[in-house]
Amino acid sequence: xxxxxxxxxxxxxxxxxxxxxxxxxxxxxxxxxxxxxxxxxxxxxxxxxxxxxxxxxxxxxxxxxxxxxxxxxxxxxxxxxxxxxxxxxxxxxxxxxxxxxxxxxxxxxxxxxxxxxxxxxxxxxx
Numbered sequence: 001x002x003x004x005x006x007x008x009x010x011x012x013x014x015x016x017x018x019x020x021x022x023x024x025x026x027x028x029x030x031x032x033x034x035x036x037x038x039x040x041x042x043x044x045x046x047x048x049x050x051x052x053x054x055x056x057x058x059x060x061x062x063x064x065x066x067x068x069x070x071x072x073x074x075x076x077x078x079x080x081x082x083x084x085x086x087x088x089x090x091x092x093x094x095x096x097x098x099x100x101x102x103x104x105x106x107x108x109x110x111x112x113x114x115x116x117x118x119x120x121x122x123x124x125x126x
Contacts, residue, residue: 020040049070052086074087
């Protein structure tokens with residue numbers, strides 16, 4: 001009896017775990033509410049990703065969200081003030097729920113850039 005229990009214990013401990021990662025998915029949506037469809041990832045996909053992009057100024061600002069499973073973690077965060085692109089990833093099931101991301105227009109950085117540009121123009125005498 002002990003041999004059977006030990007054999008079963010060894011088999012359980014040595015068994016390969018099956019992938020059971022689930023992620024929210026959507027493609028190029030305007031709202032996070034449209035990104036709540038779940039999908040079972042393939043065995044080689046170990047991450048859930050959320051890609052968030054924005055472009056425009058003020059009331060004309062447009063946002064897009066894409067969520068999916070991914071084999072790698074392509075984290076990016078690029079912000080040009082009037083356009084931004086960010087990808088975040090996580091490794092647990094349904095961890096990419098939120099559509100909120102770190103892309104925000106930094107008005108302080110934009111103001112600093114404008115002031116620095118004006119100083120350069122004034123110094124150049126243009």
